[in-house]
Amino acid sequence: MSSVVYAEELARRARVASRLLATAPTERKNRWLMDAAAGLEKRAMEIVEVNTADIAAATQAGLSAANIDRLRLTPDRIRAAADGVRQIAALPDPVGRVLDSKTRPNGLRIDKVSVPLGVIFFIYESRPNVTIDAAALCVKSGNAIILRGGKEALASNTVLHSVLQVALRANDLPVDAVQLVNTPDREVVGQLLKQSQFIDLVIPRGGESLIRRVAAEATMPVLKHYMGNCHVYVDRAAELAMAERIIVNAKCQRPGVCNAAESLLVHTDIASTFLPKAAATLLAKGVELRGCPVTCELVTAAKRATDADHAAEFLELILSVKVVPSLDAAIEHITRFGSQHTETIVTNDSDAARRFTNEVDASAVLVNASTRFNDGFEFGLGAEIGISTDKFHARGPCGLQELCTYKYVVFGSGQVRD
Amino acid sequence: MSSVVYAEELARRARVASRLLATAPTERKNRWLMDAAAGLEKRAMEIVEVNTADIAAATQAGLSAANIDRLRLTPDRIRAAADGVRQIAALPDPVGRVLDSKTRPNGLRIDKVSVPLGVIFFIYESRPNVTIDAAALCVKSGNAIILRGGKEALASNTVLHSVLQVALRANDLPVDAVQLVNTPDREVVGQLLKQSQFIDLVIPRGGESLIRRVAAEATMPVLKHYMGNCHVYVDRAAELAMAERIIVNAKCQRPGVCNAAESLLVHTDIASTFLPKAAATLLAKGVELRGCPVTCELVTAAKRATDADHAAEFLELILSVKVVPSLDAAIEHITRFGSQHTETIVTNDSDAARRFTNEVDASAVLVNASTRFNDGFEFGLGAEIGISTDKFHARGPCGLQELCTYKYVVFGSGQVRD
Numbered sequence: 001m002s003s004v005v006y007a008e009e010l011a012r013r014a015r016v017a018s019r020l021l022a023t024a025p026t027e028r029k030n031r032w033l034m035d036a037a038a039g040l041e042k043r044a045m046e047i048v049e050v051n052t053a054d055i056a057a058a059t060q061a062g063l064s065a066a067n068i069d070r071l072r073l074t075p076d077r078i079r080a081a082a083d084g085v086r087q088i089a090a091l092p093d094p095v096g097r098v099l100d101s102k103t104r105p106n107g108l109r110i111d112k113v114s115v116p117l118g119v120i121f122f123i124y125e126s127r128p129n130v131t132i133d134a135a136a137l138c139v140k141s142g143n144a145i146i147l148r149g150g151k152e153a154l155a156s157n158t159v160l161h162s163v164l165q166v167a168l169r170a171n172d173l174p175v176d177a178v179q180l181v182n183t184p185d186r187e188v189v190g191q192l193l194k195q196s197q198f199i200d201l202v203i204p205r206g207g208e209s210l211i212r213r214v215a216a217e218a219t220m221p222v223l224k225h226y227m228g229n230c231h232v233y234v235d236r237a238a239e240l241a242m243a244e245r246i247i248v249n250a251k252c253q254r255p256g257v258c259n260a261a262e263s264l265l266v267h268t269d270i271a272s273t274f275l276p277k278a279a280a281t282l283l284a285k286g287v288e289l290r291g292c293p294v295t296c297e298l299v300t301a302a303k304r305a306t307d308a309d310h311a312a313e314f315l316e317l318i319l320s321v322k323v324v325p326s327l328d329a330a331i332e333h334i335t336r337f338g339s340q341h342t343e344t345i346v347t348n349d350s351d352a353a354r355r356f357t358n359e360v361d362a363s364a365v366l367v368n369a370s371t372r373f374n375d376g377f378e379f380g381l382g383a384e385i386g387i388s389t390d391k392f393h394a395r396g397p398c399g400l401q402e403l404c405t406y407k408y409v410v411f412g413s414g415q416v417r418d
Numbered sequence: 419m420s421s422v423v424y425a426e427e428l429a430r431r432a433r434v435a436s437r438l439l440a441t442a443p444t445e446r447k448n449r450w451l452m453d454a455a456a457g458l459e460k461r462a463m464e465i466v467e468v469n470t471a472d473i474a475a476a477t478q479a480g481l482s483a484a485n486i487d488r489l490r491l492t493p494d495r496i497r498a499a500a501d502g503v504r505q506i507a508a509l510p511d512p513v514g515r516v517l518d519s520k521t522r523p524n525g526l527r528i529d530k531v532s533v534p535l536g537v538i539f540f541i542y543e544s545r546p547n548v549t550i551d552a553a554a555l556c557v558k559s560g561n562a563i564i565l566r567g568g569k570e571a572l573a574s575n576t577v578l579h580s581v582l583q584v585a586l587r588a589n590d591l592p593v594d595a596v597q598l599v600n601t602p603d604r605e606v607v608g609q610l611l612k613q614s615q616f617i618d619l620v621i622p623r624g625g626e627s628l629i630r631r632v633a634a635e636a637t638m639p640v641l642k643h644y645m646g647n648c649h650v651y652v653d654r655a656a657e658l659a660m661a662e663r664i665i666v667n668a669k670c671q672r673p674g675v676c677n678a679a680e681s682l683l684v685h686t687d688i689a690s691t692f693l694p695k696a697a698a699t700l701l702a703k704g705v706e707l708r709g710c711p712v713t714c715e716l717v718t719a720a721k722r723a724t725d726a727d728h729a730a731e732f733l734e735l736i737l738s739v740k741v742v743p744s745l746d747a748a749i750e751h752i753t754r755f756g757s758q759h760t761e762t763i764v765t766n767d768s769d770a771a772r773r774f775t776n777e778v779d780a781s782a783v784l785v786n787a788s789t790r791f792n793d794g795f796e797f798g799l800g801a802e803i804g805i806s807t808d809k810f811h812a813r814g815p816c817g818l819q820e821l822c823t824y825k826y827v828v829f830g831s832g833q834v835r836d
Contacts, residue, residue, distance in 0.1 A: 019753070023776050102798055108787055110797055115779070117809055200809050221639070221810035242832040249834030335437070357827045358441050361533070369526055369830025378835070379528055379826065380520055391535055391618050391823045392639035393811030405809045408797065409775045412787025414660040416667030417796070 007191030010146055010179055011198035014119040017174035018144035022116050026093040028171055029140050033089035035167035037082040040132065043163055044078045051128065051156040058152040063126075066256075071126045071152055081129045088136045088382045094400040095142045109411040114404045116142030118200035121192055122385070123214060125206040126150040131160045133383045135178045139168075141403035144177045146192065146199070151184035158182070196220040205386050223398065226389040227313040228258035228341035230371040233330045233356070234274060235347035236267040242368065243346040244278045247319075249370040250344065252285050256315050258387060259342045259374045263310060263320045265330045268294070271323045275299055282319065291321040298323075310337045327352050331359050338362060341389055342374040363389065363396035421601075425609030428564055428597055429616035432537040435592035436562035440534050444511040446589050447558050451507035453585035455500040458550065461581055462496045469546065469574040476570040481544075484674075489544045489570055499547045506554045506800045512818040513560045527829040532822040534560030536618035539610055540803070541632060543624040544568040549578045551801045553596045557586075559821035562595045564610065564617070569602035576600070614638040623804050641816065644807040645731040646676035646759035648789040651748045651774070652692060653765035654685040660786065661764040662696045665737075667788040668762065670703050674733050676805060677760045677792045681728060681738045683748045686712070689741045693717055700737065709739040716741075728755045745770050749777050756780060759807055760792040781807065781814035 001009075040047070051073040058071055100112040120143050122134050131147055138145035149157045161180040168175050181188055193202065196219040203223045204214040215222045232250050234243040250261035266275055271294065279289055279299040289295070290305035302321065309320040310333070324330045334343055344366040345356040353367045364374040374396060376384025381399025388394045394402035419427075458465070469491040476489055518530040538561050540552050549565055556563035567575045579598040586593050599606055611620065614637040621641045622632040633640045650668050652661040668679035684693055689712065697707060697717040707713070708723035720739065727738040728751070742748045752761055762784040763774040771785045782792040792814060794802025799817025806812045812820035 019777075019779075022779070104796070104798055108791060108796075118779070221808065223810075239832070245832060245834050253835050353829075359437075361437075361440070361536070362825060364826040364828060366828040367830060369828055369833040370835055372835040373526060373828060373830075373833065374826070378522070378526075380522055390639065392641075393823075395823050396826050405811075405813050407780060408782040408792070408814050410782060410784040410787055410791060411771075412785060412791075414657070414663060415787040415791065416663050417671055417788055417790040 003185055003187040003191050006183075007188050008195060010181065011119065011192060011195035013176040014144040014146050014179060015198040017176035018116065018118045018142075020174045021139065021144055021177050022095070022118075022142050024142065024173060028173060029093070029142075030089045032139065032167050032171040032173055033085050033136055035170055036132075036136070036164050037085040037089075039163040039167055040078055040082045040085070040160070043159070044075050047073055047078055047156070047159050047163075048075060050159045054153055054156045061152070063152060067126055067152075071128065071156070073128055073156060077129060081132045084133060084383055085136045088140050088400070091140070091382045091400060093140070094404045099406055106415050107413060108415055111409045111411075112406050113409050114401070114406050117403060117405055119144045119146070119198055120403070121146045121148070121199045121202040123148045123189065123202065123204045123206070123210070124150070125210070126153050128153045128156040128160060130205070131157050132164070134385055135164050137383055137385050137400060137403060139173070139177055141400045143403055144174075144179075146179050146181065148181040148189060148192075154182075154184060190217060193218045193220075203386055221393075223386055223388050223394065224390050225258070225386045227339050228260070228389075229262045229311065229313050229337060229339040230259060230342040230344075231263045231265055231334050231338060232261045232344045232346065232371065233265040233334070234267060234270065235327065235345055235349060235352050236269040237349035237352060238267075238270065238274075238346040239348055240270065240274050240277075243274060244281060246344065246346055246368070246370050247278060248281055248285065250372055251282065251287055251319050252317065253370070253372055255317050257372075258313075259371050260315070261319065261344075261371050262312060262314050263322070263337070265333060266321070266323050267327075267330070268323050268325050272298055275321070275323070286317050288318045289321055290318065292323055294323040295321045313339070327355060331356065334360055339389065341387070342366070342371040344369065344371050363387065421603055421605040421609050424601075425606050426613060428599065429537065429610060429613035431594040432562040432564050432597060433616040435594035436534065436536045436560075438592045439557065439562055439595050440513070440536075440560050442560065442591060446591060447511070447560075448507045450557065450585050450589040450591055451503050451554055453588055454550075454554070454582050455503040455507075457581040457585055458496055458500045458503070458578070461577070462493050465491055465496055465574070465577050465581075466493060468577045472571055472574045479570070481570060485544055485570075489546065489574070491546055491574060495547060499550045502551060502801055503554045506558050506818070509558070509800045509818060511558070512822045517824055524833050525831060526833055529827045529829075530824050531827050532819070532824050535821060535823055537562045537564065537616055538821070539564045539566070539617045539620040541566045541607065541620065541622045541624070541628065542568070543628075544571050546571045546574040546578060548623070549575050550582070552803055553582050555801055555803050555818060555821060557591070557595055559818045561821055562592075562597075564597050564599065566599040566607060566610075572600075572602060608635060611636045611638075621804055639811070641804055641806050641812065642808050643676070643804045645757050646678070647680050647729065647731045647755060647757040648677060648760040648762075649681045649683055649752050649756060650679045650762045650764065650789065651683040651752070652685060652688065653745065653763055653767060653770050654687040655767035655770060656685075656688065656692075656764040657766055658688065658692050658695075661692060662699060664762065664764055664786070664788050665696060666699055666703065668790055669700065669705055669737050670735065671788070671790055673735050675790075676731075677789050678733070679737065679762075679789050680730060680732050681740070681755070683751060684739070684741050685745075685748070686741050686743050690716055693739070693741070704735050706736045707739055708736065710741055712741040713739045731757070745773060749774065752778055757807065759805070760784070760789040762787065762789050781805065
């Protein structure tokens with residue numbers, strides 16, 4: 001089959017499935033989730049076996065150790081994924097909520113009701129457990145999903161997909177609710193990005209180049225997850241031990257993710273007390289510091305930072321550092337260099353906290369907590385399909401509610417317009 | 419100044435203004451609205467005079483009578499626009515609402531708070547009163563706006579813009595909160611569509627070709643307002659007199675707008691009773707009917723409809739008509755030919771109404787009311803900046819709330835991630 005025909009067929013089937021799924025009862029969707037979780041655990045050995053073959057091929061192809069680790073499924077990881085699916089089953093159904101209701105003077109009752117988006121095309125890289133999360137979130141929110149994982153994970157994804165489809169069939173839900181692109185052919189992706197009559201949203205989850213390519217080609221809306229240049233600002237009214245714990249966690253706990261801190265701002269009044277000690281802890285953890293002139297005076301091990309350093313998303317153990325004369329200067333710096341992803345202030349001054357949370361524009365602004373908390377699971381969404389750096393529609397971690405839109409349902413008694 | 423420099427300058431100024439506007443107190447925004455309304459009324463004679471010159475030029479340029487009428491500002495229309503602005507002042511501030519709040523087991527409090535989008539680029543056609551509505555909605559929702567009206571209305575828009583800016587200055591709000599593109603040069607639009615670092619959303623309001631051009635060129639999200647192929651379905655359990663009133667209103671009250679009905683579906687059980695009488699009324703009002711074979715048997719004046727007729731947005735006194743054997747067939751027809759804009763069922767059967775509202779996917783689904791009610795003012799939003807046919811983010815009439823997004827504000831006491 002040509003990629004054109006294959007892509008259109010996938011998209012058309014997803015659209016048909018999405019119509020059935022949109023009105024599927026909550027209970028049936030939840031039973032599907034519980035069955036899928038049980039199926040994953042029951043077939044864990046088979047999954048691990050197939051995954052081992054994927055890993056062998058990837059190793060031969062020279063994939064990095066970090067990427068091999070991301071690709072790996074172990075019985076523990078499968079159990080964790082199954083638990084995640086059960087957690088999604090336990091969450092309320094996001095479809096059919098009355099978001100707003102009013103009765104107009106002419107007697108019309110107008111309900112704003114949440115409905116699924118329809119069909120979601122999800123493009124992601126090598127982690128196969130994302131297959132499970134994404135399908136669980138989409139189906140629970142009444143959306144059909146077309147999955148396109150990394151080519152290294154195709155065999156693993158194929159067996160996971162089969163577990164999900166068996167459970168769909170068992171629960172009388174459309175099997176095309178979860179479809180997997182069964183070829184590494186890149187042309188199919190391009191063709192799917194043209195199917196705006198059938199696909200309502202595309203979610204590329206991966207590096208910036210993938211997202212830019214998808215955004216440029218797509219004819220439907222794209223949920224974008226660009227970079228996170230996240231700051232921790234230590235205010236003059238900060239509790240310094242807390243500030244140190246927070247920057248160490250934000251930088252070091254998992255440096256390769258988007259909500260890790262890339263930049264530390266320190267109020268000048270506490271710089272000479274705070275910076276040398278915090279820097280020593282960070283240096284001991286292997287962090288390279290790139291600082292402003294004042295930082296470099298206080299911390300001799302620090303290198304000089306350029307503007308490019310202040311703007312960078314390092315995704316490794318490097319931190320840019322700047323001493324600022326005021327809260328205003330901190331906000332100004334974040335406005336200039338930040339990526340509107342995640343920003344933290346450490347302070348015991350409630351006025352400073354209020355100004356920071358009001359004036360800093362980012363998907364999440366935190367007071368006295370690590371940037372690492374901007375995450376669907378940590379925010380209680382059960383899981384997330386991505387962290388949106390977009391503003392129009394969903395922003396930040398996208399869980400079930402963010403995968404819905406709404407329609408107005410209006411009840412009249414024969415009203416016509418004057 | 420080159421169009422490149424001019425566009426970037428407009429966009430950059432709007433971004434700076436948007437930051438100030440984002441935290442402007444409600445009271446100050448409302449005072450601005452009241453002052454702007456008063457200013458419009460006070461300067462009504464001057465506005466009418468400038469508008470008369472625009473109309474003279476447009477007449478000379480051969481604009482159609484309908485477009486000349488849309489361009490015209492009269493003292494009555496100015497008063498109505500000023501009243502609209504006062505109504506927006508009376509609405510609650512959409513910024514800073516806590517949309518959701520939860521405290522996590524680790525003690526983090528997570529608020530989801532509404533915030534403005536930032537900068538909106540609004541492209542519209544000849545009606546100058548839209549200038550006022552759009553600016554009022556944007557500033558009240560904390561957004562800076564860049565206005566680009568039709569070239570025929572440039573002089574009228576310039577004086578309206580001056581009224582709005584005088585009121586901004588008087589209330590200590592940034593004058594760049596409302597900017598007007600002061601040239602008919604199309605190149606400026608193209609350049610503005612590239613300023614995604616400064617502009618958060620573009621709203622093209624006009625014909626389908628304008629929207630498609632903008633959507634193709636824009637580097638930022640676009641609020642799209644495509645066509646409305648709206649249906650009225652008369653169920654077998656309909657009250658027939660009500661059904662006739664509704665289809666006549668939906669088709670004839672203002673045939674040139676997107677929420678006018680373009681298609682009538684009639685259940686076969688009541689077709690022979692309902693159709694001849696309703697058709698006579700429609701024909702007497704000058705409506706041309708294009709029907710299926712059964713319709714043409716029942717109504718001799720009807721022409722035969724093609725698939726293209728069923729898919730068309732006529733925007734004039736033409737109606738496609740089809741007799742359907744069941745509610746399922748009606749839903750199926752709407753799914754195939756509808757534009758997900760506005761759909762109405764006329765019925766006294768609550769099961770049929772529930773199935774129709776659940777299964778029909780459109781921005782508004784109505785029971786026993788005219789399609790013409792899918793409108794920001796009629797829905798109690800005060801006014802609207804457009805009716806979105808998009809699904810991702812805002813759908814249907816977009817008022818103040820739909821011009822906002824949200825951010826998460828998180829309060830901790832030193833939490834770090836395990």
